[in-house]
Amino acid sequence: MTGTREARLAATFVTLADTLVAGYDVVDLLDTLVNASADLLDAAAAGLILADEAGELSVIASTSERSRLVEIMQLRYGLGPCVECYKTGEVVTVRDVDEVGDKWPDFREAALEQGLHSVHAVPLRLRGTVIGALNLFRNQTGVMSDEDMLAARALADMATIGILHERTVHETDEAKRQLQHALDSRVLIEQAKGVLAHTHNVDMDEAFHTLRDHARGNGLLLRNVAEAVVNRSLVI
Amino acid sequence: MTETDTFEAAKVAISTAHETRSNLCRPFLAIAPVTGVSVSVLAGSSGQSTVCSSDATSALLDEMQFDLGEGPCWQALSTRLPVLAPRVRVDENLVWPIFAQTLRSDPRNKNVQAIYAFPLVVGSLDIGAVDLYSTKQGDLTSSQVTQVLELAGLTAWQVLRRILSDGAHGVEGEDPTGAGSRREVHQATGMVLAQMRISAADAVLLLSAHAFSTGRSMREVASDVVARRIDFSGDFHG
Numbered sequence: 001m002t003g004t005r006e007a008r009l010a011a012t013f014v015t016l017a018d019t020l021v022a023g024y025d026v027v028d029l030l031d032t033l034v035n036a037s038a039d040l041l042d043a044a045a046a047g048l049i050l051a052d053e054a055g056e057l058s059v060i061a062s063t064s065e066r067s068r069l070v071e072i073m074q075l076r077y078g079l080g081p082c083v084e085c086y087k088t089g090e091v092v093t094v095r096d097v098d099e100v101g102d103k104w105p106d107f108r109e110a111a112l113e114q115g116l117h118s119v120h121a122v123p124l125r126l127r128g129t130v131i132g133a134l135n136l137f138r139n140q141t142g143v144m145s146d147e148d149m150l151a152a153r154a155l156a157d158m159a160t161i162g163i164l165h166e167r168t169v170h171e172t173d174e175a176k177r178q179l180q181h182a183l184d185s186r187v188l189i190e191q192a193k194g195v196l197a198h199t200h201n202v203d204m205d206e207a208f209h210t211l212r213d214h215a216r217g218n219g220l221l222l223r224n225v226a227e228a229v230v231n232r233s234l235v236i
Numbered sequence: 237m238t239e240t241d242t243f244e245a246a247k248v249a250i251s252t253a254h255e256t257r258s259n260l261c262r263p264f265l266a267i268a269p270v271t272g273v274s275v276s277v278l279a280g281s282s283g284q285s286t287v288c289s290s291d292a293t294s295a296l297l298d299e300m301q302f303d304l305g306e307g308p309c310w311q312a313l314s315t316r317l318p319v320l321a322p323r324v325r326v327d328e329n330l331v332w333p334i335f336a337q338t339l340r341s342d343p344r345n346k347n348v349q350a351i352y353a354f355p356l357v358v359g360s361l362d363i364g365a366v367d368l369y370s371t372k373q374g375d376l377t378s379s380q381v382t383q384v385l386e387l388a389g390l391t392a393w394q395v396l397r398r399i400l401s402d403g404a405h406g407v408e409g410e411d412p413t414g415a416g417s418r419r420e421v422h423q424a425t426g427m428v429l430a431q432m433r434i435s436a437a438d439a440v441l442l443l444s445a446h447a448f449s450t451g452r453s454m455r456e457v458a459s460d461v462v463a464r465r466i467d468f469s470g471d472f473h474g
Contacts, residue, residue, distance in 0.1 A: 172360045179361050182399050183283040187422050191436055194426020194462075204423060204462070230426065230436050 005040065009151055012036040016158045026166045030061040033134075033159050038063045040155075041148050043136040044116060048159065049075065049082055050124070050132035057086060057132070066114045067137050070107070080107035082135045085121035089130040091149070094119040096141040117141045120149070122156040126164060134159060185223045192226035196236060210236060242266055243383055250390045254397050261288040267383050268376060270352070270368040274298045275391060277364040277399065278313055286417045287364075287395055293348065295417075297367055300338055302418065303447060303454045307335040308353035309365035318385065319353040322375045347371045354384055356392035363392050363399075424458035431469035442468065 038046040045067035050060045062068040074080030085092040097111045116137040124132040134156045196207035215225040228234035246263035261273040274289035276298050284302040289295035301307030308319040330336045350370040356363040429439040447454045460466040
């Protein structure tokens with residue numbers, strides 16, 4: 001990649017910010033992020049883990065199978081710098097993977113097997129809420145420079161905003177759908193009564209009984225039967 | 237009671253309306269110098285209904301706006317801002333010209349001099365509107381606008397609660413969202429769609445066009461359809 005590191009970092013932020021507009025793909029965003037992080041921060045591999053509503057962690061994006069394996073191992077046992085980062089909501093740094101054998105033996109073994117010698121894990125958090133972690137792995141030992149750590153944090157913040165934004169949009173859409181559903185129900189039932197009143201040449205009360213009997217007799221919801229009658233996919 | 241006490245009482249009245257089954261319209265009359273009030277649900281092409289109205293004129297103003305699909309309540313909801321028309325009979329710059337024209341030419345509305353409409357919204361959910369009218373021209377003070385806005389916010393929650401608790405069952409009987417006020421329109425829509433073998437949306441358009449061209453309300457036409465005085469299936473024979 002050409003240009004100074006600062007310029008490339010700025011360009012990455014612009015790309016990530018662009019993805020926050022409507023219609024964007026969050027998977028795309030996270031993939032871009034993970035690869036940008038690895039590239040800009042000189043990491044051999046990078047992975048992003050996210051927790052679902054139940055608090056279960058899973059790998060959402062990674063630069064290669066390598067770091068994926070490392071994380072998977074940690075997620076299964078819950079022991080390692082990435083999981084600790086998520087649990088504490090704080091940055092976790094492993095200067096030399098070789099040295100954490102007492103604390104996290106399985107993680108150490110798996111990481112060394114892949115030639116990864118240091119880890120820098122940044123939490124994905126918005127105020128008090130931690131939703132996951134961005135994990136950076138290097139081939140050499142040592143800690144990240146202050147500049148790099150700052151950049152890593154900024155990238156993690158971007159990821160957090162992008163993810164939470166997408167969730168909000170989904171929840172809003174869902175709330176609107178539920179409201180519309182509730183409002184439509186009564187209208188659909190009245191319309192269905194009209195359809196049946198005409199086709200059977202009966203009054204509205206009779207039409208309602210026909211509708212209700214059909215729903216009960218077939219174990220269906222009244223509203224769903226009404227909807228089918230109105231869009232003429234069901235003839236009673 | 238001081239003005240503050242009145243406002244506080246109005247807020248309490250609306251906040252407890254669900255539990256006490258009390259009227260959502262009356263508290264607005266206590267805090268604004270208006271003649272009549274109506275609260276309506278507006279959602280999509282067939283979900284409109286009047287939840288409550290304090291007099292026949294308020295109910296009529298709602299109905300006109302439902303039938304025409306335009307008017308201050310629609311504007312208030314789509315802009316999410318108060319729509320204030322203090323001299324509605326003479327104002328030129330209104331975005332609802334057909335409603336204004338219909339209002340001015342209908343003798344039943346001859347006393348309506350001012351209309352103020354406020355949106356009912358909960359977060360990003362569009363619920364409906366509160367329409368207030370007065371027999372005197374004039375502006376609401378900014379303090380009155382603020383108070384009505386606050387009451388409207390509380391009202392929106394109440395109406396939403398009713399919609400969601402009522403919508404779960406969709407049965408005959410109690411009708412707290414006032415959907416019954418348009419019941420015959422929906423029933424007529426069903427009959428027409430069956431008569432013509434068209435979609436519900438097209439049936440609504442047909443009824444609406446028929447009402448407009450004959451100078452009647454949709455409810456009057458719907459009533460005729462339900463009573464079988466009008467049948468649309470005969471219209472296109474031969």
